[in-house]
Amino acid sequence: MKKSTEITKMRQRLLDWYDAQGRELPWRVRPEARAAGVQADPYAVWLSEIMLQQTTVPHAAPYWKKFLAAFPTVSDLAHAERDTVLAMWAGLGYYARARNLHKCAKMINDELGGTFPKTEAELLNLPGIGPYTAATIAAICFDEATNIVDGNVQRVVSRIFKIEDPLPKEQKTYRDHAAMLASPQRAGDYGQALMDLGATLCSPRSPKCExxxxxxxxxxxxxxxxxxxxxxTKKAKLPLRRGAVFVLFSKGHVLLERRPDKGLLGGMMGFPGTPWGEAPAAPLEAAPMKRNWEKCEGEVRHIFTHFELRLDVYTAQISEMIEGEWAKLSDIKSYALPSVMTKCLSLTGKA
Ligand code: SF4
Structure with missing residues (x-):
């Protein structure tokens, strides 16, 4: 437990450090600009936060720029075709986020007149916006004194207080400790400062404490x-699922199949294949046509949040295209192929 005088000192020290050393990020309004009256754009902040949920700033930044260039406002995003959004998202992974991003933009456009809600409580009603994102947008864009807690913040507070409760089970302990420190003044800057501290100094393996x-x-x-x-808590070993996919080529095209809307990689394009589970006893029965399918050497390995997937890849070439959705190989990047399917295509050595 810390005394309120110490907490006040900590807030001031962190804000001073942020004013001098905080990161410049494309979607960020730095304190000097804020002081001059520039406000953070909730649409731009929301996009960045959704993209950053499972990836790093250098990886997400080009996607963020691309999205803002193609869809300068939330209404532009709402009016885009979902497939266009999914295709632009390809490579960022966790495609449910892209589907929710589009759904959320539509809701803001159709039901809220294209304006983002201004409070944490209202933001939480939107699809794909959880407690962390709602707290972050409300603080950064509207200076609401929220309690922003992400992995970086958890690491910092765990060290400040030497919290013995293990993650990920005891989230509440971390939230409660972060709330003790959270600043009611300059709430947005404080939240960003704390995230910066975790991201740049208080790193997992070699914190720069000096x-x-x-x-x-x-x-x-x-x-x-x-x-x-x-x-x-020690991570349990991920369960293993297996399956097979069929990559069929014809005249410089490859046969694709849209995955069902519900479920993993829902609505994304992929290759026909078996369900994922036990190793398929007769994989060729799931092939899109009878053919001399050739099994590629090696296998595709992919880690999802809850399981590890290993796929055998079969390939064949035909001279006439059968009925189905064919993608030009030279144009394959414009399809919303998730990484696991890109790996399958690479294993064939044809793309
Ligand atoms: S960087 Fe070092 S001193 Fe600072 S919070 Fe992390 S562990 Fe503590």
Whole structure:
């Protein structure tokens, strides 16, 4: 537990550090611009936060720029074809986010007149916006004094307080400790400062404590135990699923199939194949046609959140295109192929 005088000092130290050292990010309004009256655009912040949920700033930034160029407003995004949005998202993974992004834009356009809600509570009613994103948009764009907690923030508070409760089970303990520190003044800058601290100084393996504005307040630093935190429950080994896909070529085209809307990679394009589960006993029965299918050497391995997938890839060439959705190989990048399917295509050596 920390005294309120210490907490006040910590907030000020962090904000001072942020004013001098905070990151410049394309979607960010720096404190000097804020002071001059520039406001963060909730549409731009929302896009960045959804993209950043499972990836890094350098990977997400080009996608963010591409989306803003193609859809400068939330209404532009709402009016886009869903397939166009999915295709532009390809490579960012976790495609449910892209579907929700589009759904959310439509809701804001159709039901809220194209204007983002201004409070955490209202933002939480939108599809694809969870507690972290709602708290972040409300703080950054509307200066609501929310409690922003992501993985970076959890790591910082775990070290400041030496929290013994393990993640991911005991999320509430981390939220409660972060709430103790959260600043009611300059809430948006404070939230971004704390995320920056976690991302740039308080790294998982080699924190730069000598540069940290919270070093005098950090219990783990004091005891030389920084990397012992956060405590985590041991990850169970991911279950293994297997399957087979069929990559059929004809006249410079490849046969695709749209996956069902519901479920993993819902609505995305892929190759025909078996269900994923036990190793298929007779995989060729799921092939789109009888043919001399050739099994590619090796297999595709892909990690999803809840399981590991291994796919055998079969390939064949035909001279006449059968009925189905054929994609020009030279144009394959414009299809919303998820990474696992791109890996399958690569294994054939034909693209
Ligand atoms: S002193 Fe080190 S471990 Fe503690 S918050 Fe700062 S960077 Fe993290």
């Amino acid at each position: 540069l940290c504005p919270w070093q005098p307040h950090c219990a783990a630093y004091k005891d030389g135990q920084q990397t012992d935190y956060p405590k985590k």
